[in-house]
Amino acid sequence: MAKGVKTYDWRIVLWIGKFVRPYLWVIGILIPIVMLSVAIQAGLPLITRTAIDRYIMPTYHKILPPPNVKIEGLIPYKDSVYLIPTARIKELPPALYRQLVASGRLSLVKYYYKPSQNLLVRVDELHKLPPRELFSLRHADILGLYRLATLFVILIISLFVTQWLSDYTVGWLGQKVTHSMRMKLNTHLMTLGLPYFHRNPSGRILTRLTNDSRKLQEIFESTLIVLVSEPFLFIAIAVVMWRLDHRLAFIGYGLLPLVILLSNLFRTRFRRIYREVRRLLGKLNSMLNESFMGITVIQLFNQQSHILDKFDSININYFRANLKRIVVFGLFYPLMVVIQYLAVALLIFYGGRSVLANTLTIGVLTAFLSYLRMFFRPVQNISAQFNVLQEGLTAAERMREIFESKERDIDPVTAKRIKVKGDIEFRNVHFAYNSTPVLKGVTFSIKAGEKVALVGPTGAGKTTIINLLLKFYLPKEGNILIDGIDLHDIERTHLRSQIGIVLQEPYLFTGTLRENIEFGHKLSKRELDHVLESAQLKSLVSRLPNGLDTLIKSDTLSAGERQLVSIARTLARNPTIVILDEATSNIDPETEYLLQVGIRNLLANRTGIIIAHRLSTIKLVDRIFVLWDGKLVESGTHDELLKRDGPYATLYRLQYE
Numbered sequence: 001m002a003k004g005v006k007t008y009d010w011r012i013v014l015w016i017g018k019f020v021r022p023y024l025w026v027i028g029i030l031i032p033i034v035m036l037s038v039a040i041q042a043g044l045p046l047i048t049r050t051a052i053d054r055y056i057m058p059t060y061h062k063i064l065p066p067p068n069v070k071i072e073g074l075i076p077y078k079d080s081v082y083l084i085p086t087a088r089i090k091e092l093p094p095a096l097y098r099q100l101v102a103s104g105r106l107s108l109v110k111y112y113y114k115p116s117q118n119l120l121v122r123v124d125e126l127h128k129l130p131p132r133e134l135f136s137l138r139h140a141d142i143l144g145l146y147r148l149a150t151l152f153v154i155l156i157i158s159l160f161v162t163q164w165l166s167d168y169t170v171g172w173l174g175q176k177v178t179h180s181m182r183m184k185l186n187t188h189l190m191t192l193g194l195p196y197f198h199r200n201p202s203g204r205i206l207t208r209l210t211n212d213s214r215k216l217q218e219i220f221e222s223t224l225i226v227l228v229s230e231p232f233l234f235i236a237i238a239v240v241m242w243r244l245d246h247r248l249a250f251i252g253y254g255l256l257p258l259v260i261l262l263s264n265l266f267r268t269r270f271r272r273i274y275r276e277v278r279r280l281l282g283k284l285n286s287m288l289n290e291s292f293m294g295i296t297v298i299q300l301f302n303q304q305s306h307i308l309d310k311f312d313s314i315n316i317n318y319f320r321a322n323l324k325r326i327v328v329f330g331l332f333y334p335l336m337v338v339i340q341y342l343a344v345a346l347l348i349f350y351g352g353r354s355v356l357a358n359t360l361t362i363g364v365l366t367a368f369l370s371y372l373r374m375f376f377r378p379v380q381n382i383s384a385q386f387n388v389l390q391e392g393l394t395a396a397e398r399m400r401e402i403f404e405s406k407e408r409d410i411d412p413v414t415a416k417r418i419k420v421k422g423d424i425e426f427r428n429v430h431f432a433y434n435s436t437p438v439l440k441g442v443t444f445s446i447k448a449g450e451k452v453a454l455v456g457p458t459g460a461g462k463t464t465i466i467n468l469l470l471k472f473y474l475p476k477e478g479n480i481l482i483d484g485i486d487l488h489d490i491e492r493t494h495l496r497s498q499i500g501i502v503l504q505e506p507y508l509f510t511g512t513l514r515e516n517i518e519f520g521h522k523l524s525k526r527e528l529d530h531v532l533e534s535a536q537l538k539s540l541v542s543r544l545p546n547g548l549d550t551l552i553k554s555d556t557l558s559a560g561e562r563q564l565v566s567i568a569r570t571l572a573r574n575p576t577i578v579i580l581d582e583a584t585s586n587i588d589p590e591t592e593y594l595l596q597v598g599i600r601n602l603l604a605n606r607t608g609i610i611i612a613h614r615l616s617t618i619k620l621v622d623r624i625f626v627l628w629d630g631k632l633v634e635s636g637t638h639d640e641l642l643k644r645d646g647p648y649a650t651l652y653r654l655q656y657e
């Protein structure tokens with residue numbers, strides 16, 4: 001058992017334990033419920049045994065105990081004749097038994113005995129009695145059967161209730177634990193900085209919160225109950241079988257190693273096959289997803305059949321893996337059934353023989369039929385749950401990794417909240433996302449109220465400068481100052497609330513246009529009107545079916561319109577510094593014009609940095625900084641730079657002419 005669980009798993013179990021701790025009392029409730037259910041399951045066949053041995057076929061033998069031998073628990077019948085129940089014959093020492101039979105002191109003839117009337121009838125003569133007499137003779141037995149049947153029904157209903165209760169309890173526990181885990185995980189994620197999200201694809205993070213938390217939930221919903229109840233059930237059955245009859249119990253014990261071996265063998269195979277099936281399904285999904293997302297390109301390049309060929313090869317592998325799953329699965333369960341019935345065959349032979357030899361009662365034989373079939377089930381169930389457990393623990397490990405990441409987006413305690421005026425200074429700033437340097441000593445300063453354009457080829461580090469200014473990343477070397485104060489000492493949330501930014505690719509959330517503009521920052525009707533006017537959104541609003549309350553998504557508006565909404569969102573916060581990372585996408589002349597007006601309004605009375613791609617935007621600024629390969633190579637006005645005929649002039653000729 002311990003082989004399947006690697007040592008690192010115990011750390012994860014402890015970690016999951018932290019989330020379970022508030023609900024430990026639930027486990028306290030669960031255990032007595034489970035114990036009751038186990039006791040009922042292990043006890044039911046005993047009722048059948050009692051019904052048969054005590055009420056249906058209670059048989060006795062006449063015995064004449066030899067004077068020098070003392071036999072316990074005999075029932076005095078007449079004179080020196082005693083009675084012994086068939087069930088007790090096997091307790092006689094074999095030598096004594098043989099001697100008694102040989103000397104005729106123990107008769108093998110079976111009798112029915114009624115103690116109240118001290119009445120003895122040969123069993124094979126019972127059927128000769130008229131039904132009425134038989135009925136009155138066996139009245140007490142019938143009453144006993146009635147009581148047992150009632151008890152049986154009560155136990156079955158109790159079993160139903162305990163099983164429902166325990167299923168509900170573990171289900172509840174699983175939901176509670178994963179619910180709080182998802183909440184804590186997401187709370188933690190929100191405190192992580194952009195570097196974390198840049199390194200981890202959003203799909204992967206999403207999987208942690210959805211798929212992985214569901215796998216963990218399965219541990220609670222199916223594994224926990226099995227691991228808590230099945231070992232007890234197994235032990236209970238093993239003990240009851242032993243108490244009932246040692247020799248027959250060995251049929252079960254003897255076949256056990258075979259069952260364990262097969263279960264383990266199949267478990268590892270199941271695991272491998274399931275992994276393969278899932279891997280191929282994932283491949284199939286992403287392939288389909290990609291081909292539908294890129295359908296325009298596929299049709300444009302007439303690549304339909306090529307894509308179908310690729311799809312077919314994955315599809316056929318998926319088919320084969322599934323077929324393998326069906327074959328292996330189809331082998332396992334029938335094999336287990338074969339072993340069960342092998343046990344039954346052995347029981348019929350040995351048990352039947354013992355019944356004939358008077359050393360076993362039919363009631364015990366019948367009970368064994370049930371026990372042997374129940375005996376192997378816990379082993380199979382536990383083994384099957386090991387895979388679920390492993391999957392769940394691996395999922396938990398992946399979730400824990402998120403908690404381990406310490407790239408928190410928080411400031412040192414010394415950071416202050418300052419009211420920004422708008423002076424910006426970079427002093428010999430160096431930066432790299434990983435090992436390749438991106439900024440190699442950038443120095444510049446911008447006065448409050450000044451408007452500057454940042455130009456440079458793609459990948460030069462323009463967006464990076466903005467990321468540093470907003471404290472999304474920290475410089476490796478050099479200083480960034482705002483109003484002469486090092487960014488290090490300014491609280492980032494306060495800083496970001498005073499810098500407005502229009503991103504290169506503005507993101508709109510699913511919601512109304514109004515929600516997207518306000519974005520948690522309520523505006524009065526007058527303020528909103530002013531924002532719409534300044535951001536040139538009036539005409540768009542009048543065109544939308546429900547005006548400001550129209551539901552929009554990131555892809556329902558054109559690129560230009562998204563920029564306008566983003567400008568409005570920035571204006572709504574009335575920031576001191578504005579940053580515009582201009583989109584490179586083409587925009588129709590009419591929207592282009594609206595954008596120019598919107599941008600001009602955005603820049604009015606503010607410090608502004610524009611990463612410009614359009615000549616018309618460049619013309620709005622006081623100075624131009626040219627960034628080339630991580631360094632600021634020139635600065636000046638458009639005319640000055642053109643006259644100098646340096647990098648800017650080259651860029652300008654490449655881009656704008």
Ligand SMILES: Nc1ncnc2c1ncn2[C@@H]1O[C@H](COP(=O)(O)OP(=O)(O)OP(=O)(O)O)[C@@H](O)[C@H]1O
Pocket residue numbers: 198199433434438456457458459460461462463464465504
């Ligand atoms: N999150 C990141 N992790 C690693 N490298 C990055 C990351 N973001 C950007 N880079 C790299 O840093 C360099 C500068 O990128 P940056 O986005 O600042 O360029 P840019 O000047 O804004 O370009 P563009 O005009 O295309 O927007 C590029 O080589 C880019 O590949």
Ligand SMILES: [Mg+2]
Pocket residue numbers: 462463464504581
């Ligand atoms: Mg950029």
